[in-house]
Amino acid sequence: MSAAQPITTAGLVHIYRSEGHDVAALSGVDLVVPAGEVVGLLGPSGSGKSTLLALLAGLFRPSAGKIYVGERELSTLPAKDLDAYQAQVASLMLQGARRNLIPYLTGRQNVAFAQERARALGTPVPEVGEVLASVGAVGFADDPLARLSQGQLQLLALAVALAPAPGVLLADEPTSALDHVAREQVLAAILAANATAGTTVVVVTHDPEVAARLPRTITIRDGRIGGEGRSGEEYAVITADGFLPLPGHIRNALPPGTLVRIEDQEGGYLIVPQTAHSAKLPDP
Numbered sequence: 001m002s003a004a005q006p007i008t009t010a011g012l013v014h015i016y017r018s019e020g021h022d023v024a025a026l027s028g029v030d031l032v033v034p035a036g037e038v039v040g041l042l043g044p045s046g047s048g049k050s051t052l053l054a055l056l057a058g059l060f061r062p063s064a065g066k067i068y069v070g071e072r073e074l075s076t077l078p079a080k081d082l083d084a085y086q087a088q089v090a091s092l093m094l095q096g097a098r099r100n101l102i103p104y105l106t107g108r109q110n111v112a113f114a115q116e117r118a119r120a121l122g123t124p125v126p127e128v129g130e131v132l133a134s135v136g137a138v139g140f141a142d143d144p145l146a147r148l149s150q151g152q153l154q155l156l157a158l159a160v161a162l163a164p165a166p167g168v169l170l171a172d173e174p175t176s177a178l179d180h181v182a183r184e185q186v187l188a189a190i191l192a193a194n195a196t197a198g199t200t201v202v203v204v205t206h207d208p209e210v211a212a213r214l215p216r217t218i219t220i221r222d223g224r225i226g227g228e229g230r231s232g233e234e235y236a237v238i239t240a241d242g243f244l245p246l247p248g249h250i251r252n253a254l255p256p257g258t259l260v261r262i263e264d265q266e267g268g269y270l271i272v273p274q275t276a277h278s279a280k281l282p283d284p
């Protein structure tokens with residue numbers, strides 16, 4: 001069982017190196033998630049959300065930058081400690097329930113199996129029945145997985161992720177491809193894990209209704225933090241090196257290369273694009 005952990009990333013960069021070309025998936029992410037917070041990660045397809053989640057889970061190392069989870073710094077953590085981190089501290093729920101479940105085991109057996117590494121490391125883990133009850137999966141925990149609905153499988157995938165009572169839950173699209181009722185059950189179970197155990201939660205979602213239920217959302221755009229939502233209000237976020245990503249609709253109006261003046265205003269700042277008139281140099 002692990003206490004809730006704060007997460008901080010500094011200048012996080014990830015480049016996938018493949019034959020012929022490299023892909024920069026993350027290009028400088030500065031993220032702060034206090035211990036016990038629930039945060040939604042939003043953003044267009046290919047913007048880098050899954051890559052960020054995988055790096056936070058310690059699946060691979062970043063190309064540059066730092067990832068702090070509690071006292072640990074993941075980019076330089078020895079392999080043995082990274083293994084213990086994955087077993088005891090951070091649980092990753094991959095997109096697609098079945099990718100988190102061993103198909104020939106029941107839900108109950110899957111949860112027990114998911115606790116083995118933590119047990120072997122001497123970490124106390126909750127009773128299997130307790131984990132299943134916490135997500136509302138007791139009624140179908142002994143059925144063959146092949147007989148279960150998509151929503152039931154997703155609840156079991158969540159139970160597997162919560163099996164070692166992690167301090168951090170990282171969930172990639174946990175409500176995609178679910179009907180309304182199942183989506184509510186999965187979301188409620190995630191929020192309950194946060195409320196009862198204080199688990200820090202980072203959840204990737206494309207679903208605006210799910211995003212609206214989260215207290216804070218972060219939008220990733222082109223491998224950077226492009227904006228934050230707080231209680232339905234959207235904000236742009238200034239990066240550590242002083243850059244200000246423009247919201248999408250303003251980006252369309254101000255193409256790359258546009259010159260703007262930043263003017264002090266009462267209570268704020270005004271961005272004034274250069275016009276043909278304002279660009280005219282004064283007569284000598």
Ligand SMILES: Nc1ncnc2c1ncn2[C@@H]1O[C@H](COP(=O)(O)OP(=O)(O)OP(=O)(O)O)[C@@H](O)[C@H]1O
Nearest residue numbers: 016018023025043044045046047048049050051052
């Ligand atoms: N294993 C890989 N090898 C090469 N490029 C990759 C790999 N995984 C992801 N990418 C590329 O990295 C970029 C970010 O991908 P990522 O999957 O992190 O985005 P995403 O926001 O999670 O997308 P989606 O919402 O579609 O899941 C994309 O351009 C993607 O094509």
